[in-house]
Amino acid sequence: MTTGADAETPWHEVATLAQLDPDFPIGIEVQGQKIGLFLLGDAVHAIEDVCPHAYALLSQGFQEDGVIECPLHAARFDIASGKCLTEIGQRDLHCFPVRVQQGQVQLQLQRQAKDRA
Numbered sequence: 001m002t003t004g005a006d007a008e009t010p011w012h013e014v015a016t017l018a019q020l021d022p023d024f025p026i027g028i029e030v031q032g033q034k035i036g037l038f039l040l041g042d043a044v045h046a047i048e049d050v051c052p053h054a055y056a057l058l059s060q061g062f063q064e065d066g067v068i069e070c071p072l073h074a075a076r077f078d079i080a081s082g083k084c085l086t087e088i089g090q091r092d093l094h095c096f097p098v099r100v101q102q103g104q105v106q107l108q109l110q111r112q113a114k115d116r117a
């Protein structure tokens with residue numbers, strides 16, 4: 001999804017679409033930022049990968065019905081919006097603009113402001 005993309009900000013190729021699985025996210029690191037890539041339907045989402053509670057990697061968690069559950073203490077987050085769904089998660093996750101071009105998944109590192117209402 002390219003919502004929040006900035007024409008001035010470079011895109012980073014981080015994976016191929018073929019690497020993504022609708023049931024299993026993958027974790028990547030771009031310029032020191034750990035980011036999780038998720039496939040929901042035919043849309044790719046990129047959200048911060050480190051759980052705000054105690055720093056487990058969410059990409060090693062359990063993905064189901066558009067929600068990622070932290071593998072350590074079961075905080076749950078909405079993948080499309082980054083919204084925190086359980087108190088233990090502490091806060092919403094930052095999302096990153098992402099797009100797919102010729103089978104390559106690309107993202108921008110600036111964080112995306114989303115309506116969390």
Ligand code: FES
Nearest residue numbers: 051053054070073
């Ligand atoms: S580290 Fe994620 S819920 Fe505790």
